[in-house]
Amino acid sequence: MTHDTVITGARVVTASGTTQCDIGITGGKIVTLGTDLKGAEVIDAAGLVALPGGIDSHVHISQPSGPGIEMADDFTSGTRSAACGGNTTVLPFSLPDEGQTLREAVAAYRAKAEGNCLTDVSFHLIVKQTDPVTLGQDLPALIQAGYTSFKVFMTYAGLAVSDRQILDVMAVAKEQNAMVMVHAENEDAIEFLRDKAERDGETGPYHHATTRPVPVEREATHRAISLAEIAGVPLTIVHVSNGEATEEIVRARQRGLTVFAETCPQYITLTAQDLDRDGFDGAKYVCSPPPRTSDEWPKIWSGIEQGAFDLFSSDHCPFRFNDPSGKDAPGARQSFRNIPNGIPGVETRLPILFSEGVVKGRLSFERFAAITATNHAKLYGLFPRKGAIMVGADADITLWDPGLSKPIRQADLNHGSDYTPWEGFEITGWPVRTILRGVTVAKDGAPVSAPIGTHLEREAPDVLF
Ligand code: DUC
Ligand code: ZN
Ligand code: ZN
Numbered sequence: 001m002t003h004d005t006v007i008t009g010a011r012v013v014t015a016s017g018t019t020q021c022d023i024g025i026t027g028g029k030i031v032t033l034g035t036d037l038k039g040a041e042v043i044d045a046a047g048l049v050a051l052p053g054g055i056d057s058h059v060h061i062s063q064p065s066g067p068g069i070e071m072a073d074d075f076t077s078g079t080r081s082a083a084c085g086g087n088t089t090v091l092p093f094s095l096p097d098e099g100q101t102l103r104e105a106v107a108a109y110r111a112k113a114e115g116n117c118l119t120d121v122s123f124h125l126i127v128k129q130t131d132p133v134t135l136g137q138d139l140p141a142l143i144q145a146g147y148t149s150f151k152v153f154m155t156y157a158g159l160a161v162s163d164r165q166i167l168d169v170m171a172v173a174k175e176q177n178a179m180v181m182v183h184a185e186n187e188d189a190i191e192f193l194r195d196k197a198e199r200d201g202e203t204g205p206y207h208h209a210t211t212r213p214v215p216v217e218r219e220a221t222h223r224a225i226s227l228a229e230i231a232g233v234p235l236t237i238v239h240v241s242n243g244e245a246t247e248e249i250v251r252a253r254q255r256g257l258t259v260f261a262e263t264c265p266q267y268i269t270l271t272a273q274d275l276d277r278d279g280f281d282g283a284k285y286v287c288s289p290p291p292r293t294s295d296e297w298p299k300i301w302s303g304i305e306q307g308a309f310d311l312f313s314s315d316h317c318p319f320r321f322n323d324p325s326g327k328d329a330p331g332a333r334q335s336f337r338n339i340p341n342g343i344p345g346v347e348t349r350l351p352i353l354f355s356e357g358v359v360k361g362r363l364s365f366e367r368f369a370a371i372t373a374t375n376h377a378k379l380y381g382l383f384p385r386k387g388a389i390m391v392g393a394d395a396d397i398t399l400w401d402p403g404l405s406k407p408i409r410q411a412d413l414n415h416g417s418d419y420t421p422w423e424g425f426e427i428t429g430w431p432v433r434t435i436l437r438g439v440t441v442a443k444d445g446a447p448v449s450a451p452i453g454t455h456l457e458r459e460a461p462d463v464l465f
Contacts, residue, residue, distance in 0.1 A: 001024075001026075001032070001038070002038045002039060002040060003024040003025055003026045003031065003032065003037060003038065003039040003040070004025055004026045004027065004039065004040055004041065004438060005024075005025040005026075005039050005040070005041040005042075005043065005395075005438055006022050006023065006024050006025070006037045006038065006039030006041070006042050006043070007022065007023040007025070007043045007045050007050060007397065007399070007435075008022045008037070008042060008043070008044055008045060008046070009022075009044055009045045009046035009047070009048070010023070010045035010046075010048050010049060010050035010399060011048075011049045011050065012033070012050045012389055013049060013050065013051050013052075013365040013366060013368075013369050013389075014052065014366070014369055014374070014388055014389050014390065015052075015366055015367075015369045015370035015373075015374040015375075015387075015388070016366065017366065018365055018366065019033075021033050021034060021035060022034060022035055022036070022037040023037075023050065023389065023395070023397065024037040024039065025039070025395040025435075025438040026438075027438070028394060028395055028437035028438040028439070029392065029393065029394060029395055029437075029438075030389060030390060030391055030392065030393050030394075030395050030397075031391060031392075032391065033389070033390070033391060043399075043433070043440075045399050045433075047401070048399045048400060048401055048402075048432065048433075049365065049399070049400040049402055050389060050397050050398070050399055050400075051086075051365070051368070051369050051372075051373070051389075051397070051398050051400060052369055052372075052373040052374060052386075052387050052388055052389055052396065052397065052398070053086070053087060053088025053089065053373065053386075053396030053397055053398050053434060053435065053436065054082075054085070054086045054087035054088065054089075054349070054350050054372050054373055054398060054431075055087065055088070055089045055090070055091070055372070055373045055376035055377055055382070055386060055387055056082060056087050056089075056090045056091070056313055056314050056316065056346055056349060056376075057090075057091040057124075057262075057311060057313050057376040057379070057380055058091065058238055058239070058262060058264070058311075058313035058314065058315050058316075059078065059082070059090045059091065059092045059093075059313075059314060059315070059316040059317075059346050060092060060093055060315075060316060060317040060318075060342065061073050061074065061075055061078035061079075061090075061092040061113075061316075062074045062075060062078070062092075062109070062112050063092070063093060063095050063317075064095065064097055065319075065340055065342075066329075066340070068324070068325055068329065068330065069319070069325055069326070069329055069340050070319075070325040070326070071317070071318060071319065072318035072319050072320045072326060072344065072415065072416035072417040072418075073316075073318050073344075073415055073416040073417070074112065074116070074416070075112055075113040075116040075117050075121070076116045076117075076118075076451065077414065077415060077416040078090070078092070078316070078318075078346065078415070078416070079116070079117040079118040079119045079121065079451070079453055080118045080414045080442075080447045081316075081344075081346050081347040081413065081414040081415035081416075082118070082119045082316075082346045082347065083118040083119050083434050083436070083441045083442040083447060084347055084413075084414045084431075084434070084442045084445050084446060084447060085346055085347030085348060085349065085350055085351065085431065086350040086351070086398040086400070086431030086434055086442075087119055087346065087349075087350070087398075087434070088119050088120060088386075088394075088396035088397075088398070088434060088435070088436045088441075089119055089120045089121070089122070089376075089377075089382065089386055089396065089456065090119050090120075090121055090346065091121070091122050091123065091124055091149075091376070091380060092109070092121065092123060092124070093123065093124050093125075093126050093151060094106045094108075094109045094123040094124065094125050094126065094147075095126045095128075096126070096128065096129075101133070101134070101138055102125055102127070102134060102138040102139060102142055103138050103141070103142065105125075106123060106125065106142060106147065109123055110123075110455060113453075113455065114455070115451060116451050116453075117451050117452075117453025117454070118436075118441050118442070118447055118449070118451050118452070118453055119436060119441070119453045120386075120394075120396075120436065120437075120453050120454055120455075120456050121453055121454070121455055121456065122146075122147075122380070122382070122455060122456040122457070122458055123147060124147070124149045124150055124151055124181065124380075125139070125142060125147050125149070125150035125151070126150065126151050126152075126153075126159070127139065127150050127151070127152055127161070127169050128152075128153070128158070128159050128161065130161065130165040130168050130169060135168060135169065135172050139169075139172050139176075140172060140175070140176050143172075143176040143177075143178045144176070145457070146381075146456075146457030146458045146459075147458070148177070148178045148179065148380065148381045148458045148459065148460050148461060149178060149179040149180075149181060149236075149379075149380050149381075149458075149461065150169075150173075150178065150179075150180065150181065151180075151181040151182070151183060151238070152165075152166055152169055152180065152181070152182055152183070153182075153183045154166075154182065154183060154184055154185055154186060154187060154220045154223070154224065155183060155185040155186070155187040155190060155220075155288070156187065157187070160187045163223065163227060166182075166224070166227050167227055167230065167231050170227065170228060170231035170233045171231055173231075173233050174231060174232055174233045177460040177461070178460070178461070179234065179235075179236055179379060179380065179461040179463075180228065180233060180234075180235055180236070181235075181236045181237075181238050182220075182224040182235060182236070182237055182238065183238060183239070183288075184217055184220035184221040184223075184224045184237055184245070185212060185216050185217050185220050185288060185289060186216045186217075186219050186220045186223075189215070189216045189219070190211055190212055190216055193210070193211040193212075193213070193216075194211045194337060197210065197211050198335060198337070203334060203335040203336060203337075204276070204282065204336060205275045205276070205280065205282030205283045205285070205286055205336050205339060206272065206275045206276040206282055206336075207336050208275055208286045208288075208290055208336040208339065208341075209272035209275050209290035209291070209292075210272075211336075212288060212289060212290050214241075214242045214244050214245070214292065215244075216289075217240075217241060217242060217244075217245050217289050218242070218244040218245050218248060221237055221240070221245040221248045221249065222248045224237060225237075225248060225249070225252045225257065225259055228257065228259070229252075229255075229257055234258035234259070234260065234461070234463045235257075235258070235259050235260070236259075236260040236261065236262065236310075236311070236379065237249060237259065237260070237261045237262065238262045238313070238315070239262060239263065239264050239267075239288075239289060239313075239315050240261050240262065240263050240267070240289075240300075240303075240309070241263070241266075241267045241289040241290070241291070241292055241296065241300075242267070242289075242292050242296045242299065242300070243296055243299030243300070246261070246299060246300065246302075246303045246308050246309075249261045249303075249308055250303075250308050258463055260310045260311065260379055261303070261308060261309050261310060261311070262309065262310070262311035262312070262313050263300055263303065263304065263309045263311075263312060263313075264312070264313055264314060264315045264345070264349075265312075265314065265345055265348065265349050265352040265353065265422075266285075266287060266291050266315070266343065266345070266421070267289075267291065267292070267296065267297070267300050268297050268300050268301060268304075268352075268356060269297075269352060269356070269422065269425070270285055270291035270421060271291050271292065271293055271294050272290055272291055272292060272293065274291060274421070275290065275291070280327075280328070280332075280333055283321065283327040283328070283332060283336075283339050284321055284327065284343070284419055284421055285343065285421055286327070286336065286339045286340075286341055286342075286343075287315065287317065287341060287342050287343045288341050288342075301362055304357070304362075304363065304367075304371065305362060305363060305367070309371060310370075310371065310375045310379065311371060311375055311376055311379065312349070312353055312371040312372055313349070313376070314345035314346045314348075314349040315342070315343075315345065316342075316343075316344055316345045316346035316349075316415075317341070317342025317343060317344075318342065318343070318344035318415055318416060318417040319340045319342060319344075319417065320416070320417055320418045320419075321417070321418055321419045322418055323418070326340060326417075327339055327340060343421050344413075344415045344417040344419075344420060344421070345420075345421070345422075346415065347413050347414060347415055348408055348413070348420060348422050348425075349372075350372055350398075350431060351408070351427045351429065351430055351431070352408075352422065352425070352427065353368065353371075353372060354368065354400065354402075354427075354429040354430075355426075355427040355428050355429050358402075358429065359402065359428045359429050373386075373387045373388075374387040374388055375387075378461070378462040379461050379462070379463075380458055380461060381458035381459035381460055381461055381462070382456060382458055382459075383462060385456075386456075394436075394437050395435060395437055395438040396435065396436055396437065397435045398431045398433070398434050398435070399431070399432055399433040399434075399435070400429060400430065400431050400432065401429070401430055401432045402428075402429045403428065403429070404428070404429065404430045404432070405426070405427065405428045406427065406430070407424050407425060407426050407427065408420055408422040408423065408424065408425045408427055409423065409424070410423055412445055414445075414446070414447065430445070432444055436449075436452065436453065437452070439452055441453075
């Protein structure tokens with residue numbers, strides 16, 4: 001049999017093992033794993049590592065972020081950046097605008113993405129209203145249509161929902177077999193600390209971090225887990241930043257609860273001191289939860305290595321720095337309260353974990369595959385179509401040069417932001433070719449194909465993995 005494409009010579013890694021073989025691709029699917037395969041196109045990958053295409057299940061693209069504020073990435077630049085960083089699928093959020101229903105929001109995001117994506121895309125919902133139509137009609141219908149995960153917030157005026165609302169939402173997830181994702185920070189505690197900081201004149205970017213300390217996140221993590229226990233549903237805690245919140249997750253599992261957890265590059269590489277950089281530069285690092293002290297890094301690493309964390313995502317939430325519609329928003333220099341919240345990172349997530357984890361010997365290749373692709377596919381209903389190099393799966397494969405060393409540079413990145421929080425950060429191991437359903441979409445850090453990405457309907461979460 002002659003394949004459309006054969007990848008030869010690579011070390012092929014999946015979450016469950018590593019082998020040396022050829023990968024035969026036809027019709028966008030992996031159809032053969034073997035030796036001496038024939039293909040119309042042959043990709044010589046000698047010396048490279050073939051990993052499942054990255055799945056970044058936590059990104060924000062084209063999301064409304066307040067009057068006059070604009071996210072730095074639309075679907076063209078956001079998925080271009082993702083593909084150049086070794087990803088083949090991203091899962092952004094669908095946030096309803098004021099007065100918009102969940103269904104209207106999803107339709108609007110689908111329209112923005114359609115025809116513009118260099119990766120495949122599927123949307124998580126954000127649930128901020130719990131009226132009877134939302135919970136009784138829209139949410140169940142959307143889950144049945146393949147939007148099988150949604151996020152609720154315990155912080156942010158206008159987004160935060162009460163404990164009762166979280167329980168009501170969880171009841172729908174239980175009935176419909178969907179995954180609830182929680183942003184766990186205690187809004188009242190933050191508001192208390194923020195008001196005090198402003199009264200005391202502590203208004204610079206650094207005080208974004210001091211007003212969202214570890215107990216704010218630890219308490220909310222504990223509460224979210226307790227609510228999921230009461231409702232009887234599995235739960236995913238997103239963007240966990242510190243050891244105490246991680247302990248809550250580990251303890252919950254020891255009690256037999258089904259709790260999944262996600263962490264991100266910022267929590268193993270950045271600190272609150274970055275928010276204290278000269279002038280207004282600290283604003284470049286404002287995200288929530290905030291980066292902590294470097295004492296927390298080894299605790300997060302233990303969680304990554306030992307399995308407390310199932311998912312390693314970017315929480316890509318990009319704003320431009322030198323821009324009044326970005327970090328330099330009106331009032332942002334007067335108070336951290338007005339600084340748009342989030343950092344770019346979809347293109348640097350995988351190289352940072354590869355370099356800091358695999359190359360430095362903290363992480364096996366297999367575990368890297370699990371927490372950057374396979375587990376995302378399982379948790380969010382895309383497995384086995386996505387997240388694995390195996391016969392029958394989509395041919396979503398990233399080729400890595402494990403010895404290529406160069407620093408992260410804004411000038412080399414493809415996102416819409418005008419900075420990277422990791423400027424100058426030394427990386428060994430870069431993705432050199434990203435293949436989506438058999439088509440090379442990015443090579444050596446640059447896009448090389450038309451926007452062939454499609455929308456993915458998802459199955460129910462596989463909560464038993
Ligand atoms: N939460 C996110 O998940 N992303 C950006 C900002 C936030 O608070
Ligand atoms: Zn969040
Ligand atoms: Zn996020």
